[in-house]
Amino acid sequence: MKKLEKEELKLENSLKKEWLITNGIGGFASSTVIGCNTRKYHGLLIAPFAAPGRRRVILSKVDESLEIDGKKYNLYTNMANNYITDGYKYQEDFEKDYIPIFTYKVEDIEIKKLICMEYGKNTVCILYKIISKDKGAKLTLAPIMNNRDFHQMNTNHNFTLKQTVNKQKVVIIIDNQAENPVYINASEGNYIQHYNDNFNNMYYLEEEKRGFYPEENLVVPGRYEIDIEPNQEKEISFVCSLEDNIEELDVKRVINDEIIRIRKLINSSGLYDLKVEEKYDVKYKEFIQEYIIATDNFVVYRPNFRLHTLIAGYPWFLDWARDSLISFEGTLLIPKRYEIAKEVLLTLIRDIKFGLVPNGYSGFDLRPLYNSADASLLLFEAIYKYLNYTNDMAFVKGIYARLKVIIKSYIEGIDIENNNIYLDDDYLIVSGTPQTQNTWMDAKYGDFAFTPRNGKAVEINALWYNALKIMQEFANTCENKEESNKYKELAEYTKISFTNKFYNKRRKCLYDVLGDGKIRPNQLFSLSLSHPVIDPDSEIAKNMISVIDKKILTEYGLRTLAKGEPDFVEIYEGDSFKRDASYHQGPAWPWLLGLYYDALKNMIKKETGKTNKQKLTNKLEEFCKTTEKVFLELIDKDGVIGSIGEIYDTKPPFASKGAPAQCWSVAEVFRIILRK
Numbered sequence: 001m002k003k004l005e006k007e008e009l010k011l012e013n014s015l016k017k018e019w020l021i022t023n024g025i026g027g028f029a030s031s032t033v034i035g036c037n038t039r040k041y042h043g044l045l046i047a048p049f050a051a052p053g054r055r056r057v058i059l060s061k062v063d064e065s066l067e068i069d070g071k072k073y074n075l076y077t078n079m080a081n082n083y084i085t086d087g088y089k090y091q092e093d094f095e096k097d098y099i100p101i102f103t104y105k106v107e108d109i110e111i112k113k114l115i116c117m118e119y120g121k122n123t124v125c126i127l128y129k130i131i132s133k134d135k136g137a138k139l140t141l142a143p144i145m146n147n148r149d150f151h152q153m154n155t156n157h158n159f160t161l162k163q164t165v166n167k168q169k170v171v172i173i174i175d176n177q178a179e180n181p182v183y184i185n186a187s188e189g190n191y192i193q194h195y196n197d198n199f200n201n202m203y204y205l206e207e208e209k210r211g212f213y214p215e216e217n218l219v220v221p222g223r224y225e226i227d228i229e230p231n232q233e234k235e236i237s238f239v240c241s242l243e244d245n246i247e248e249l250d251v252k253r254v255i256n257d258e259i260i261r262i263r264k265l266i267n268s269s270g271l272y273d274l275k276v277e278e279k280y281d282v283k284y285k286e287f288i289q290e291y292i293i294a295t296d297n298f299v300v301y302r303p304n305f306r307l308h309t310l311i312a313g314y315p316w317f318l319d320w321a322r323d324s325l326i327s328f329e330g331t332l333l334i335p336k337r338y339e340i341a342k343e344v345l346l347t348l349i350r351d352i353k354f355g356l357v358p359n360g361y362s363g364f365d366l367r368p369l370y371n372s373a374d375a376s377l378l379l380f381e382a383i384y385k386y387l388n389y390t391n392d393m394a395f396v397k398g399i400y401a402r403l404k405v406i407i408k409s410y411i412e413g414i415d416i417e418n419n420n421i422y423l424d425d426d427y428l429i430v431s432g433t434p435q436t437q438n439t440w441m442d443a444k445y446g447d448f449a450f451t452p453r454n455g456k457a458v459e460i461n462a463l464w465y466n467a468l469k470i471m472q473e474f475a476n477t478c479e480n481k482e483e484s485n486k487y488k489e490l491a492e493y494t495k496i497s498f499t500n501k502f503y504n505k506r507r508k509c510l511y512d513v514l515g516d517g518k519i520r521p522n523q524l525f526s527l528s529l530s531h532p533v534i535d536p537d538s539e540i541a542k543n544m545i546s547v548i549d550k551k552i553l554t555e556y557g558l559r560t561l562a563k564g565e566p567d568f569v570e571i572y573e574g575d576s577f578k579r580d581a582s583y584h585q586g587p588a589w590p591w592l593l594g595l596y597y598d599a600l601k602n603m604i605k606k607e608t609g610k611t612n613k614q615k616l617t618n619k620l621e622e623f624c625k626t627t628e629k630v631f632l633e634l635i636d637k638d639g640v641i642g643s644i645g646e647i648y649d650t651k652p653p654f655a656s657k658g659a660p661a662q663c664w665s666v667a668e669v670f671r672i673i674l675r676k
Contacts, residue, residue: 002636003095004033009088013430015205016638019100020314020661023117026052029124030315033641034088036077037061037206039218041315043146044115045240046129047122049180052300052311053318053363057146059240060202060218062126064113066106067138073106079203081215087589096291096525097640098259109228115260116255120301125240129233136230140222141238143184144199148172151316153207161221163193169247172221179355185239185246211575243424266292269335271674290635291641291670295331298663299340304366305350308343311558313646313659320360321348322440323664325378325400326591330667333389334676341386342395348379349402351373354433355409356417371419373431373438376406377463378468384530392476400478407471407487410464420454427493428456428501428514429464439522441560441584447609451584456514458502460526462533465494469531491531498533499540501565502526508543512533519551519562521592528598537606538597545599557588557632557665558596563650570651572658587647587657593627594668628673644669 014034020026026048031037031313037060045059063076064087064362076087080604092103092110102113112129130139148154162173170193184452198222208214226236237251266610267274271288298311302320310331314321318434324344332341351358351368357379359372367504380403387396410429413422419432419438432454437444441451468491475484502510510523533543551562561584563567569582600620607613631644640646641661646658 002097002641003093005093006091009034009091009094011084011088018640019094019096020204020297020640020643021099021115021316022118022301023118023123024119025096025122025360026055026295026300026311026318027117027122027162027339029115029117030552030640031061033094033100034077034091035061036079036084037202038079038207039315040204040207040212041150042204044126045117045122045124046150046315047242048292050366051303053361053366053518055150055363057148057150058122059184060144060146062238063142064104064111064128065140065142066109066111067140068109068135068258069106074526075104075106075111075386078199079205080201081203088670097289098262099255106137108135109137111139114255115256118241118249118254119258119261121241121243123239123243123246123249123254125249125254126238127251127255128469130228130236132228132230132232134230136232137228139189139228139236140223140224141189141236143219143238143240144218144220145172145174145182146175146218147180153213154218154606155216157212157217159198159219159529165191165193167191168224169504170222182240182242182244183244183246184221184238184240185249186224186226186239186321187235189224189236191222191224193222201576209369209573210211210579222260225554230666234475257264262289262293262296265296265335265337268337271335287632287673289523289565291674292335293520294456294635294643294661294666295335295595295663295670297661298327298331298666299337302347305347307347307350308340309347310663311342312664313660313662314640315661317662318360318363318661319347321357321375322359322372322378324348325382326594327664327667328382329676330594330664330671331663333385333672334674336389337603338386338390341390342392345379345383345386345395345399348375352376352402352405354414355406356414356416356421356652357406357418360411370419371436371438371442371459373419373421373429373460374440374463376410377460377467379403379406381463381529384470396474397412397478403471403474404483407426407467424456426497426501428461428497430456432457433459436469441522443580443583445580450581451511453516455464455516455520456501458510459522461494461502462525465491465533466529466531468494495533507547509547510540510544518565520546520560521548521552521558521589521595524548524592524599526557527602528595532599532602534583534590535606536602538610541599541603544553545603548596553596553649554654555626556634556646556650556654557590558592559586559588559650560592561586571649572647583647586650588650588654589665590631591662591664591668593672594664595622597668597672611661624672624675627669631669631673 020030029044031042043057048055066073104111110131114127164171172182199218201215204214204606239246247527309319310324312320356370357369357376365566411423418436437449443450472487512520552559569586572587604616639656643661644665645656
């Protein structure tokens, strides 16, 4: 449990710290630790209208105020340009255990505010626990609402509202969207309807930093007024939902159910036994809880598939195949969520087209997108790991025919969405065009791909070799010796060609793309997969690691481009174009640490010399300890409390940038810390 005391809730520091809770279908609630929204994505109810996509901001926040002896105290903190309300001054602490809890104190009245989403529903609940002493007060709850796509903003917008009030329950139709009514309800109090009450020019600090216009209008439909008597302890609940029956909802039960759900995930992970908690120290228990909660945030259900999938990151990403497959072990296999792991694989397999796994789905019409040359090959590694954890060979046999189609398609050629994938005469895979971004370095602005990496990319061919070796094993298991031999032969030819062509003797590492000698981290795929195409005990492997150590390894991740290379950038900042241009040109990505970790493990496994093996073992353990020290501090420093950001600057103060909670960052860093 992370608790920030009053002295840690200074304004500048608090605006950098965020919290996040999710509902398991793509919806979420998020803000800063003082409740001041600094992103257009912040809000208490961001709901998917076609789960997990088409997400809309419904409830931006609830502003609370107290009136004591005729004096009004505003507990909320909002920003307008050059102005900020100071409700944070009354906040005593913030804690994020299972859910976020805010504590306020005004004179002799204490208020605890607990926020929770109902799992599987587009519903957010707030529970206020109030203790008054000698004085009574009037508590006012004012919901500030919206109804927009979460990527857009209502700039200079005037809202139209239609409200139907039935005691404390209110049905609100915003901007004539009668097909999507919003429901709010308080457990007690008097609801006073407002007319033409816009909150104009709410200012989002982080959007300005990202080069976007930072202001928008919101609407206040009304307010609840609730009397608090002297010497009274009481609980008041507020609910906002797209569901109709919220007056029947027991908010305390919702909170309790969510805590029980998470504790069950912790217990079933086997990482510690809740029944014998006393044998674990407090720090370890807190670490495991943070890990389970952080990974669970990304696990969502796709109702249209009736299968689970993984969100790539919050607040703006949807589910992406590449991210899901790289995150697969750390998010699902280590915590023993095997059934969901199988569903994620089935989600990826169900829409294979011309041998390509869809890299994602449109957030608007759920259309599959096929701009990826690596996702289909990453699928083999994920299935292989799933098999190692579960021994579920029946599943592998059931999908074997689909895997054969992928291999056959890569050999014969795939040109859907300009992927331009085919096996060349030298047994290496060619992919992409100068205008295509079909590797993980996929930044593109308009029609301009910043790092197209077309041709023979190092990780695509390392993944190709790995897929062939896995298919060799699967064919044997399926008792098809002829196919097994075919895959074995293809793999052998690929390995010979890869070793001969990708090693850059001058720089003593691998070409990123044949003909491109820039030093990038993608070469680590050749050493880190289940079947490394570069022998881990070879001189090439040792030279590679030495170059990576010197040029691109940092404590926060691996640089995407070595310092000193043309176009190298240390700080990720500016408008969309500038940020996209620098995305893969130097910032450190934490998930890449997982490749480095696996490469060292493979080298240790193959090393026969006792002294060298010990040196590598010591090197690996030192790396793990450093990763643990750095990230266990970072997860509570900035960004989303208890999670890990997408990228980090490689220049002090090494700020977290990009998405503040990223699935593959969480999965790979925690995997390293757990030594899995």
